Amino acid sequence: MTKAQSRREELRDKLIGAAEKTIAEQGHAALKARALAEEVGCALGAIYTVFPDLAALILAVNARSFGLLDAILGRQAEAAAADGGSPRAVANRTLIALANGYLDFAAEHGGRWHALFDLRLPEGQELPQEHLSRQDALFRHLEAPLAVLQPGLAAAERALLARSLFSAAHGMVLLGLEGKLVQLPLPYLREQIALVVSAMGRGLESA
Amino acid sequence: MTKAQSRREELRDKLIGAAEKTIAEQGHAALKARALAEEVGCALGAIYTVFPDLAALILAVNARSFGLLDAILGRQAEAAAADGGSPRAVANRTLIALANGYLDFAAEHGGRWHALFDLRLPEGQELPQEHLSRQDALFRHLEAPLAVLQPGLAAAERALLARSLFSAAHGMVLLGLEGKLVQLPLPYLREQIALVVSAMGRGLESA
Numbered sequence: 001m002t003k004a005q006s007r008r009e010e011l012r013d014k015l016i017g018a019a020e021k022t023i024a025e026q027g028h029a030a031l032k033a034r035a036l037a038e039e040v041g042c043a044l045g046a047i048y049t050v051f052p053d054l055a056a057l058i059l060a061v062n063a064r065s066f067g068l069l070d071a072i073l074g075r076q077a078e079a080a081a082a083d084g085g086s087p088r089a090v091a092n093r094t095l096i097a098l099a100n101g102y103l104d105f106a107a108e109h110g111g112r113w114h115a116l117f118d119l120r121l122p123e124g125q126e127l128p129q130e131h132l133s134r135q136d137a138l139f140r141h142l143e144a145p146l147a148v149l150q151p152g153l154a155a156a157e158r159a160l161l162a163r164s165l166f167s168a169a170h171g172m173v174l175l176g177l178e179g180k181l182v183q184l185p186l187p188y189l190r191e192q193i194a195l196v197v198s199a200m201g202r203g204l205e206s207a
Numbered sequence: 208m209t210k211a212q213s214r215r216e217e218l219r220d221k222l223i224g225a226a227e228k229t230i231a232e233q234g235h236a237a238l239k240a241r242a243l244a245e246e247v248g249c250a251l252g253a254i255y256t257v258f259p260d261l262a263a264l265i266l267a268v269n270a271r272s273f274g275l276l277d278a279i280l281g282r283q284a285e286a287a288a289a290d291g292g293s294p295r296a297v298a299n300r301t302l303i304a305l306a307n308g309y310l311d312f313a314a315e316h317g318g319r320w321h322a323l324f325d326l327r328l329p330e331g332q333e334l335p336q337e338h339l340s341r342q343d344a345l346f347r348h349l350e351a352p353l354a355v356l357q358p359g360l361a362a363a364e365r366a367l368l369a370r371s372l373f374s375a376a377h378g379m380v381l382l383g384l385e386g387k388l389v390q391l392p393l394p395y396l397r398e399q400i401a402l403v404v405s406a407m408g409r410g411l412e413s414a
Contacts, residue, residue, distance in 0.1 A: 167382040168375035198410065
């Protein structure tokens, strides 16, 4: 690596770190190029030598947030499996644990969570492949119990179902946390999610 | 009604009509007081003699949108009942029909739909009781089939479950229509919703 390259890498890391802090504490709408440049001690224009725009910087932070969510979901799945029981019982419990893990992530990391969903890319830009792969990795946590509950489902259909179930859990977390239609304290929201997700699991099993 | 009152009523109706058109065609973010005043032919300040702020005007449009959604859901429930079968079969079919009716509403009336959910009231304001009653009326469409599938559930718990199921359907419609995690053409999205909602219905029935 040339000296210029390594300085560029260093600036990149600093910018992601500073943006990560802002997003985690205040949300991505609070991200301003001028404040970032001041915080990391670079010229305003230097930001754009590393990232084409702020959306690209937010995407880099989102990659880290996906990592955090992935770790939370992995722990939830492990804990659900550790409690033993039949493969189907474990699969049902895992679905509930994953939904509640997602609720925890959203409740504790609201800024990161919103940045994952609310980010609008500039017109004409598509999500980079690397980002889509990270999403796919997350859905694998859901696909594993679904393979147990509906062993006959083809892989492509299972992938689709995992995304649909995730969307359903996302809706409950979203409206629940934002108090849009139901204003529920967190433990009650957790109960409702368990109720609905376990019904889905039982229903899928009996299909 | 005095002449002043009737002129105020007339201005109110005109403002709601103009705002409804803007929201339906361009979304509530496009609503600007100056443009509204021009369209209905009143002074800018006159708007605020009828509505305390634009949020109150959007709420008045939302009341009409709730009416539209209510009519769509009512038609869906009727059609599902008309196909006959056991009460449980009808209830399961009704849940799917309601979710798909909600999808239709969101797909065809995107501006109205977003205004229902994205509206942020000014700090300290709460939703008026009348608005909450309209929401409750919508959820009754869902509570009816739930009463068939889980006859033992107390009314308060059924009301909660109806909201949770609605949230789950909302999540699928939201992420599906906005192409956030799954980019599905509408007929496939409809299939996925039917798949997940019917699993929920079966699961609730077997609880």
